[in-house]
Amino acid sequence: MTSTIGTDRAERTGMRSEASSASLTITDLRKDFGGTAAVDGISVDVPAGSFLVLLGPSGCGKTTTLRMLAGLENPTGGEIRFGDRVIARGDGTALVAPAERGAGLVFQSYALWPHKTVRQNIEWPLTVARWPKEERRSRGDRVLSMLAISDLADRYPGEISGGQQQRVAIARMIAPQPEVLLFDEPLSNLDARLRVETRGELMRVHRSSGATSVYVTHDQVEAMTMATHIALMKDGRIEQFGTPRELLESPRTAFAATFIGTPPANIVECRVHGGRLRAFGVDCGAAPPPSGGGTVRAMYRAGSVGIAADASEPGCVEATFADQVPMADRWVIGVDLPDGTRMHVSRDTPVGLLPGEALGVRLPSAPDAYFDASGELLDAEVSG
Amino acid sequence: MKRAPAPRRTTVGSTVARARTALGQPTAVLGAGTLLVLAVLVVAPLLGLVNTTLTAGNREAWTDVFASPMSENLLWRPMGNSVLMGVATAAGSTVIGGFLAWVVVMTRLPGRGILGLLATIPFALPSFALALAWESVFRNDLIGGSTGILMNLGIPVPDWLAWGPVPIAATLTAHYFSLSFMLVAAALASVNGDLMEAAELTGAPTMRVARDIALPVVAPAMVSGALLAFAEGVSNFVTPALLGLPVRFHTLSTRLYGAISTGDVSRGYVLSIVLILVAAMIMYASTRITGGRRSFATITGKGGRRRGVDLGPWARPVAAVAWLLVTCTTVVPGLVLVFSSLTLRTNDFSSGLTLHYWIGGSDPALAQGQRGILNNPQILQATWNTVLLGVCVAICAGVLGLLVSYVITRSGGPRWLTGTMGVLSFVPFLIPGIALGAAFIAQFGAPIGPIPSLYGTFAILVLAGIAATIPFAVRSGTSALGQVSKDVEESAVMAGAGLFRRIGSVIAPLTARGLFTGGVLVFVQMVRDLSLVVLLATPAMPVLAVLTYQYSSENFTQSANAVTVVIAVISVAATIIARRFEGAAQPWNSNS
Numbered sequence: 001m002t003s004t005i006g007t008d009r010a011e012r013t014g015m016r017s018e019a020s021s022a023s024l025t026i027t028d029l030r031k032d033f034g035g036t037a038a039v040d041g042i043s044v045d046v047p048a049g050s051f052l053v054l055l056g057p058s059g060c061g062k063t064t065t066l067r068m069l070a071g072l073e074n075p076t077g078g079e080i081r082f083g084d085r086v087i088a089r090g091d092g093t094a095l096v097a098p099a100e101r102g103a104g105l106v107f108q109s110y111a112l113w114p115h116k117t118v119r120q121n122i123e124w125p126l127t128v129a130r131w132p133k134e135e136r137r138s139r140g141d142r143v144l145s146m147l148a149i150s151d152l153a154d155r156y157p158g159e160i161s162g163g164q165q166q167r168v169a170i171a172r173m174i175a176p177q178p179e180v181l182l183f184d185e186p187l188s189n190l191d192a193r194l195r196v197e198t199r200g201e202l203m204r205v206h207r208s209s210g211a212t213s214v215y216v217t218h219d220q221v222e223a224m225t226m227a228t229h230i231a232l233m234k235d236g237r238i239e240q241f242g243t244p245r246e247l248l249e250s251p252r253t254a255f256a257a258t259f260i261g262t263p264p265a266n267i268v269e270c271r272v273h274g275g276r277l278r279a280f281g282v283d284c285g286a287a288p289p290p291s292g293g294g295t296v297r298a299m300y301r302a303g304s305v306g307i308a309a310d311a312s313e314p315g316c317v318e319a320t321f322a323d324q325v326p327m328a329d330r331w332v333i334g335v336d337l338p339d340g341t342r343m344h345v346s347r348d349t350p351v352g353l354l355p356g357e358a359l360g361v362r363l364p365s366a367p368d369a370y371f372d373a374s375g376e377l378l379d380a381e382v383s384g
Numbered sequence: 385m386k387r388a389p390a391p392r393r394t395t396v397g398s399t400v401a402r403a404r405t406a407l408g409q410p411t412a413v414l415g416a417g418t419l420l421v422l423a424v425l426v427v428a429p430l431l432g433l434v435n436t437t438l439t440a441g442n443r444e445a446w447t448d449v450f451a452s453p454m455s456e457n458l459l460w461r462p463m464g465n466s467v468l469m470g471v472a473t474a475a476g477s478t479v480i481g482g483f484l485a486w487v488v489v490m491t492r493l494p495g496r497g498i499l500g501l502l503a504t505i506p507f508a509l510p511s512f513a514l515a516l517a518w519e520s521v522f523r524n525d526l527i528g529g530s531t532g533i534l535m536n537l538g539i540p541v542p543d544w545l546a547w548g549p550v551p552i553a554a555t556l557t558a559h560y561f562s563l564s565f566m567l568v569a570a571a572l573a574s575v576n577g578d579l580m581e582a583a584e585l586t587g588a589p590t591m592r593v594a595r596d597i598a599l600p601v602v603a604p605a606m607v608s609g610a611l612l613a614f615a616e617g618v619s620n621f622v623t624p625a626l627l628g629l630p631v632r633f634h635t636l637s638t639r640l641y642g643a644i645s646t647g648d649v650s651r652g653y654v655l656s657i658v659l660i661l662v663a664a665m666i667m668y669a670s671t672r673i674t675g676g677r678r679s680f681a682t683i684t685g686k687g688g689r690r691r692g693v694d695l696g697p698w699a700r701p702v703a704a705v706a707w708l709l710v711t712c713t714t715v716v717p718g719l720v721l722v723f724s725s726l727t728l729r730t731n732d733f734s735s736g737l738t739l740h741y742w743i744g745g746s747d748p749a750l751a752q753g754q755r756g757i758l759n760n761p762q763i764l765q766a767t768w769n770t771v772l773l774g775v776c777v778a779i780c781a782g783v784l785g786l787l788v789s790y791v792i793t794r795s796g797g798p799r800w801l802t803g804t805m806g807v808l809s810f811v812p813f814l815i816p817g818i819a820l821g822a823a824f825i826a827q828f829g830a831p832i833g834p835i836p837s838l839y840g841t842f843a844i845l846v847l848a849g850i851a852a853t854i855p856f857a858v859r860s861g862t863s864a865l866g867q868v869s870k871d872v873e874e875s876a877v878m879a880g881a882g883l884f885r886r887i888g889s890v891i892a893p894l895t896a897r898g899l900f901t902g903g904v905l906v907f908v909q910m911v912r913d914l915s916l917v918v919l920l921a922t923p924a925m926p927v928l929a930v931l932t933y934q935y936s937s938e939n940f941t942q943s944a945n946a947v948t949v950v951i952a953v954i955s956v957a958a959t960i961i962a963r964r965f966e967g968a969a970q971p972w973n974s975n976s
Contacts, residue, residue, distance in 0.1 A: 072874050099880025111871030115893045124889070125879030172875075 021048040021210050022083035022102070022179040024069075029078035030090060030236075031064050038064040040236035041078065046229050048083070051206055051213045053223040055259075056233035062216045063184055065233075069214055070105045070182050071098030082180055082212075099129070103180040104173035108188060110165045112157040112172070119144070119153040122172045129176055143171040146208075147201070163194045170202070174209055181206065181213040187222065199225060220260050224248070232256055254297050254375035263332050263344035265368065266300045277367075280317045280338055285366035288378045297375065298367035302346040307333060308360035309351070316360030319343070321353040335361060410883035411795040418787050419801065422808040425851040429820070430660075430811075432827025437653045445650035449658070458639060458651065459658065465628075466618045466635040466662070469552055473617030474610040476557030480709055481564025481609060487706045488565075489572040491695055494703075500569065502710040507562035508959045509714075510912035510929060512622040513948050514555040516936060517717035519626060520724040520731050520945060522546045527630045529939045530730035533720070547631040552624050556617050558713040563616075564609030571605035572598070604673055611670035619663045619816030621915040626936060636662070637818050637915070644822055644919055653826055656819040664814035718952070725946035730939075741942035757946045766926040767950070769842070773917075773927060774907040777849035782903040784850065785809075785857025786895065789865050790887070792858075794873070813855035817915035824848045825919060840922040852916050853906045860902030864895035897965065904962035908955045 024046050031039040039061040046052045054062035067073040068088065069080060077090035082103070087096040112121050119140055126136040144150040147167040152160055157168065166186065173181060183202070187195045203226055206213045217223055223230050224244045232239045232247060232255075240247055240256045251257035257265040270277035270284050272294055277284040284298055311318045322334040322342065333345045343361065353359060370378040437445055449459050481503075487493060488500040506514070523532035524546040534541050544550050575598045583593045621637040629638055636659045643652030695702055725742065729735035740747065744756035757763045788809050792802045812820065824847065828838040838844035868891055876886045892899075914929040921930040928951050935944035 070878060072877060097880070098877050103878075105875070105878045107871045107875060109869065109871045111869065111875040113872060113875070113890055113894075115890075128880045128885065176879075 021212050022085070023048045023081075024050070024052065024180065024212050024214065025079075025081040026065075026069075027079045027081075029065065029068065029075055029080060031061070031068060031073060032076045037236050039068070039075075042231070042233070042236075042238045043078075044229075044231050044238065044241060046212065048212055049210055051203075051215065051226055051228045053227035053230045054214065054216045054233060055218070055220060055223040055227075055230050056239075057218055057259075060233040061236040062218075062233050066105075066182055066184055066214060066216045069101075069180070070103055071096065071101055072105075101180070102178050103182055104176065104178035105182040106166075106169045106173050106184065106186045108185045110157075110169040110186075110189075112165055112168055114157050117154050117156055118149065118160070118168050121157065121168055122175050125172065125176055139175055143175050146174075146205075147171045162189055163198065166190060166198055167201070170205060174205060177209070179211055181209065181211045183213065183215040185217055186215075187217070187219075202226065220264075221262060224260070224262075232259060251299070251369070252377045254299070254371040257299050257369070257371070261301075262327070263302045263346065266302065266305065266341075266343045267371070268298045268300065268337070268341065268343075268363070268367075269339070270296050270298050272296055279363075282315060282317050282363065284363055288370045295373045296378065297371040297373070299369040299371065300343075300363060301368050302332065302344045304364045304368055305343065305345045306362035306364075307335075307345055307347060307351060308362050311358040311360040313360050313362070316362050319359055319361045321351060321357050321359050322355055324350050326350075335359065337361070411791070411797065414787060414883060415791045415795055415797045415801055415805075418784070418791050419805060419808075421784060422788065422805060422854070425847060425854065426808050426811050429823035429827040429851065430815075433653055433656060433819075433823040436826045437650055437657065442650035442653075445654045448651055449654045457634075458643075459636075459655065462634040462636050462639040462655075463658070463662075465549070465624075465633060466637070466659075468549060469556060469620070469624065469635060470614040470616075470618035470666075472549070472553035473556040473560055474614035476553065477561040477564045477613035478606055478610045480557065480561040481566075482568050482606060484561070484565050484706060484709065485568035485572055487702060489569050491702070493695070493699060493706070495707075499706055499710055502714050503565045504562055505714045505956065506559050507566070508908065508912075508955050509559070509717075510914065510932075510948065510951050510955065511556075511559050511620060512626065512914055512929070512932060512936075513721065513952055514558050514713070514717055515551075515623045515626045516932075516941075516945055516948055517720045517724075518551050518555050519936070520720050520941065522551065523731070530732075530941060533724070533731045533733070536732040536734070543631070548628060548633045551627045552633070553617075555623050555627065556620055557613075558717075559623075560613040560616050561713070563612055564606070567605040567609040567612075568602060571602045575601045607673050608670050611666055611673070615663050615666040615670070615816075618666065619659055619818070619915075621816075621818045621918065622933060625933070637816065640822060641818060641918065644825070649825075653822060656822040660815050660819045663816045663819075667814045718949075721945045721949050721952075725942045725949060727942065730941045741946050754940055754943055757943055757950070762926060763928075763931065763947065766928050766931050769926060770911055770928040770951075771954075773842070773845050773849060774910040776846045777853060777910045778903040778907040780846065781850045781853045781857040781906050782861070782899050785854060785859075785861035785902070786864070786887075786891075786899060787861075788854070788858050789861035790891070793862060793865055794870070809858040810855050812851050812853075815852075817852060817913060818918065820852055821848060821916050821919040824851070839920075840925055842925060845917060845920055845925070845927070848916055848920055849910050849913075852913075853909055856909070857902060857906060860898060860905075861895075864898030864902070865891070867898065868894045900965060901962045904958050904965075908958045908962075911958070912951055912955045 024044070026042060026044045028041050028043055029039055030037060030041045042061075042065065044052065054065055056062050064073060068075050071088070074092075074095060075088050075090040079086060079090065079094075080088045082101060085096075086094045087101050088094060113124070116124060122143060123136045123140045126139060131139070140153075141150070144153055147170060149164060149167050149171065152164055152168070157165055160168070166189075169186070186202070187198055190198060199222060202215075206226075215222075215226060227244050229241070230244055230247050231241045234255055240252045247256060247260050251260065251265070254267050258267055268279050268284070270279040272287045275287050277287050277296055277298060279298070287296060308316045310316075317337060319335040319337050322336050324331050324333045326332075327346070330346050330348055331350045333347065333351055335343050335345060337343055345361065351359065372378055436442060448454055452458075484499065484503045488496045488503065493499075519532060521533050522541050522545055523530075524535055524541040524543065525531050526543050526547060532541065532546075583597045588596070618635075619637055620635075621641060624633065624635045625638050625641065628634065634642075636655055640652045640655035640659060643649070643655060723733070723737075724731050726737045726739065727733060727735060728738045728740070738744070740756055741754075742756045743758050745759060746755045754760070788805055791797060792805050792809075795802070815823075824844055825839060828844055828847070831837045838847070872894070873886055873890060876890045881889060912929065914933060917927055918930055918933065921927045928947055932944045932947045932951070935941075935947065
């Protein structure tokens with residue numbers, strides 16, 4: 001019941017030692033706006049130094065969750081802890097002010113102060129936190145050089161490029177040496193090449209600071225490259241939580257399967273018929289155990305599916321060629337199934353077809369995984 | 385803040401903790417503080433006004449006004465005159481303002497830019513400037529005293545042209561057509577260009593395009609301009625006071641002024657309430673009509689340069705009318721006021737010109753020994769008071785406007801609070817200045833508990849000024865705040881800057897330009913205003929506009945006109961400075 005507002009200065013100065021970090025525990029966290037739940041009771045626990053990515057489509061509640069971690073929104077239920085410090089409780093019994101959480105945030109828009117120079121942007125938060133002048137100056141110099149923007153120190157944000165603004169935003173965040181780094185889709189305003197570069201930069205910052213990072217994105221490639229842990233979110237809930245590899249190799253829902261991977265796995269809706277699965281008039285193997293009837297969603301990885309030039313080849317689903325993209329040293333072929341489902345097939349060579357021409361899709365003898373009609377994993381034997 | 389969803393058992397301890405976290409929010413303090421200020425400035429005077437008329441001994445005022453032999457003279461005829469002036473002003477302003485807007489925006493007449501600039505000036509002038517100029521030209525010998533320029537040149541002026549409804553309506557129109565012009569021109573500019581050309585590409589004939597595309601977009605602006613002009617015409621005080629009172633032509637405003645200034649206070653208050661209700665209904669209708677639509681009048685933007693209508697043989701007559709209109713409402717009155725202030729005998733050029741009324745010492749032969757205005761300590765005191773009043777009101781209203789708009793748009797406070805503040809900060813827009821002045825006397829004219837009577841103090845002028853300008857200040861605060869993205873403020877939250885530090889270090893610098901411009905316009909409003917302060921200023925606490933009115937009533941025409949010129953110069957100069965500053969560069973976006 002102790003109020004954690006107004007953490008004393010000693011504790012905050014403790015934040016200044018380099019490479020301090022805190023574990024992050026979220027328990028039953030929720031946020032209701034009016035009658036609707038933006039975040040509908042989520043729980044996540046990651047150790048200190050982790051890189052947690054909140055991944056999901058827009059409107060899934062990932063940004064609201066991040067804003068609750070930052071303290072810009074107050075939860076309406078559940079609890080957030082940094083280390084063993086409770087920083088927010090939904091019942092209002094604990095609420096640490098944003099600046100006293102030891103967290104820094106990079107905004108999607110960067111939110112630099114347009115009337116302050118780059119150096120002032122970086123040093124002003126230290127002024128607010130009452131750092132002595134020399135320390136501010138040396139810390140400012142240090143992060144400026146860390147992000148290779150020392151020569152921009154006296155420019156205004158309006159005078160530098162988007163990528164440089166991004167670096168200033170990162171520098172501003174790490175200057176007070178926070179224990180938790182928060183990122184709200186920080187790369188979404190950058191062009192493709194800069195995005196890859198800055199991704200590397202961010203991971204370097206994460207490692208060298210030793211802090212725990214929470215990163216919000218809708219881009220699964222970013223998530224897979226950077227994360228130690230991914231919380232895949234949908235409709236305010238966590239769809240699946242695990243390491244990137246776990247999410248990729250054993251998706252627990254059809255949504256996870258189709259959201260993650262390049263290309264993602266394919267889902268084919270099958271009808272259960274006499275213990276067998278059928279789709280588009282083709283047998284798709286034995287039905288998984290509770291084979292009472294109804295529909296089952298079969299998951300096929302892009303590499304498990306074959307292409308037949310002759311659409312009428314027996315055992316093949318007749319499909320339409322849509323597009324093809326080279327990826328590494330293979331080709332990813334996009335085809336449309338008769339019900340309009342887009343399927344991705346990976347193979348060594350491109351196909352010599354025009355978009356709209358027919359081809360056959362050859363399914364393996366058994367799917368890579370099964371999900372029930374609601375998208376939950378069916379506990380069946382998964383053959384690789 | 386929002387509903388707590390999960391039913392959790394509430395303990396006393398957690399309630400206390402929650403209350404403490406809520407009260408610790410500085411935004412709650414700010415919200416409560418600004419709400420209190422608005423209540424004192426807006427609600428209290430109106431309640432005071434109504435309350436005073438309901439106390440024992442004052443209640444008869446209602447029957448006196450509404451149902452007594454006096455009602456005819458006290459209420460019904462003035463009300464009829466007010467409405468008549470409103471209708472005439474609305475019609476005249478819409479026709480002239482609409483015509484000029486069309487000329488400036490849609491035609492290819494040379495000099496459109498200057499026409500457009502001149503057409504906006506009358507609104508920046510004090511509304512008594514035109515009435516005084518009219519009097520200087522057309523005044524006849526009906527009521528004695530010195531006569532106007534025409535009579536002095538031997539040209540007879542009929543009474544209907546010198547006094548009463550015709551000159552009042554004409555000068556009100558000359559003042560308020562600017563408003564219609566600005567609204568309609570903005571709307572026309574938005575239909576101009578791409579929108580019209582897109583319609584013409586469909587092959588529709590020009591008239592059809594005008595009817596189906598241009599008119600619907602311009603109509604709300606025209607209606608809104610007409611209603612605003614109507615409301616101003618109904619409630620204007622100084623013009624009927626100068627040009628109507630000598631022939632006993634009364635409107636509600638002059639009646640209530642007469643009642644209050646002659647000690648018949650409670651009847652004056654009842655008339656104030658009537659005037660507020662009449663004006664408020666019209667203004668409310670105006671904002672309802674344009675409220676939802678104003679957005680599409682501006683959203684479409686300027687578009688490309690349009691060819692412009694070619695007037696052919698009509699070009700010369702149209703240009704002549706347009707130039708005549710703007711010169712007669714700006715340059716001519718200006719020259720009349722300047723030269724009339726220089727005539728030795730009032731408005732008589734044959735008497736010779738003199739600077740006596742500007743810089744002369746006391747001379748018993750002239751104007752009963754009144755000194756030249758630049759030499760007159762009372763005028764200098766009034767100038768100082770006026771400028772100080774303008775500055776104080778501009779600063780206080782600007783700060784309050786920023787804080788109120790912050791609470792309304794940013795604080796995330798409960799809807800009842802932001803809604804109430806929105807309404808309260810809009811209400812003064814509906815209240816005629818003279819009635820608001822009356823309300824301030826009713827509320828603050830007598831001591832309240834430990835607070836002494838504020839009547840005759842500088843404070844009551846400032847308070848009334850803030851109340852009168854708060855709708856404008858909140859609007860300019862809101863648009864200035866709109867320039868600062870929410871992220872930029874939240875990043876200051878993350879840095880640990882408290883509410884007031886954020887406002888000081890982030891929001892204020894980023895909104896400074898917009899706030900300054902808004903502040904200058906508030907300043908101008910206060911400097912040239914008469915109707916708000918005419919009841920509040922006292923001989924011990926003079927302001928320029930009230931002195932002008934007194935000089936004019938006492939037939940010190942040259943002095944009145946000279947002071948008016950001073951006010952006009954201050955107003956127009958400040959307006960131009962504000963416009964300039966709006967376009968000036970700031971260091972952090974110098975190359976944008």
